[in-house]
Amino acid sequence: VPSLRKQSCVTTLHDLRASTGYDQAVPLLDELATTVATDRAMFLAENMPLVHFPSSTRLQDWSLWPAFSSPRSRGQGEETLDRFEDLRLAHFFVYAGPCCFAQPDHIGDAALYFRAGCEQTNEGAACPFDSGSLQDPKPRLQPWASRDVDSRWQFLQEMSVPLGRWRNAFGQWLTACYADPLKYLDTSLDRYGDGLPDSTIPPELRANNGTSGQLLHGRCSDRRAWTWELRLALPLARREASVLLFAAHLYEEANKYRLALRAEESVVLHLRAVREGASPDEFYVESGPLVKRRLFG
């Protein structure tokens, strides 16, 4: 089973079964497919790196930061009664796997991946979608988008898990939502269809967002409706950084950043370049294969 975990070409054993052309139940293959999928889900959950993207910080400023921390701890944002805004100001946000958290007005050309486990000593919570998509003035997570702010807040609380338990919850979620959990890492230019789970918890998330959500509502959430978000209350140390993803023309600059970090702390920061002139969409497309390579070699 562990050797099958890494086979990206075999969509577990469902394909193998289909290729036999035999439509009756094959208990042994079915059982093996389930075992492989569960093993793969738990492996992904335990090892999934976390991404900070898009960067609203320049490469050279990253090297000056003592740590990656919430806007409020950096002296930004005033007290607010808006619970969603307060959540945003009080946390540093990272996401599990693909760097899909970019809006059309997010501008930048670098993303930072942190190794799995960097969140262990932190405090906060995680949930299987983008909490910002529930925030006023224009929430887009359907069907909650049209509901009042109390309902949206309550839904977020119900779906959130404490940070200490999130990897276990993520593994269970992957097993429950995908026949092949590796699909979670699919990235193409189709943000509304990528990584579409076979089912979601609750089912309304899948039915009302992504490709089918566009048909139903027009405005809805893309794959962020099924991509895990982590909200870290404490600063994340730079030494946890793992991979810097950037546009190819920034290699010299990125290397300077890597060297500056290494001089101060025991950082192992790998560099990976995306095509020259890459847009945030191409970063997103590249991030799936990047994470797969990091996980499976």
Place this chain on the structure above:
Amino acid sequence: VSDLRAARIFDDGRIEGILVVGGHGHLSHRATPSLRSPVYRTSDGRFARIAGLGPEPDIVQLRVSDDVYAPDAPLPGIGFRVGPWPANLNRVLLTVGEEERTNVSSLAEALKGTPQPTVLEFLRWLEQGSAESSAALFNRTPEGICVWYCSKDEHLELRRAIAKIARTRFLEAAESRGGSLERAAWWLSRAALDDDAVALAVTGLRLAGVDVWQDVFADLMKTTVGSERTSKLASAERKLAGVRDPLRAARSGERDREASKSQKSRPKAA
């Protein structure tokens, strides 16, 4: 209400109602030449990204921002302002900086055949160092980086010249064994248009003690065939050895040829 909008593409590639108002990413003289992803703005003040083409051949799908921005508002995130210019799918956003400006006369000489007048005009503008160009799609940013929203042909013509001069400067730096080898190698790595040039730049980085040379090699080489990659690197090493120590390289080459000759003349084993 969806965040997707359709816009018409004219025959010359212009996108109806869309402007280029900036470029994505960090600007630096150590990051040129480079192509940048353009920042698009709609006529009602929203930022837009191209989500795809179709369903008709003359339609482009744009994903637009929820928020509206004033024309002179700072760009959200990391980017730079240029233009505004009419968005055109046949154009690319090229940045050039200090290295290119220092070598501007060599670049003009390196242009092959009959250069496009616009390329010559850009190089003249680059040389004169004036802040703005009256008519053409050129801008100089506060960092001193020059940005040209040029056609793909213009880009290719200029980039070929830059790649050629970057290679020449790199080989000069290698020959003189000066401290500028690393800088020249980085410039060549950005200017390179083919794998031979990338391999040469990477060999220079290795000789200059840049420990990420293998990452650069892995990321920038276009060919994915392992044997081709190895052979390009070996060839670049021979080329550089020839430049740095021609006599030794010639002797080594003779030895290789002798070895290969004796290998060929040896009878094949049964």
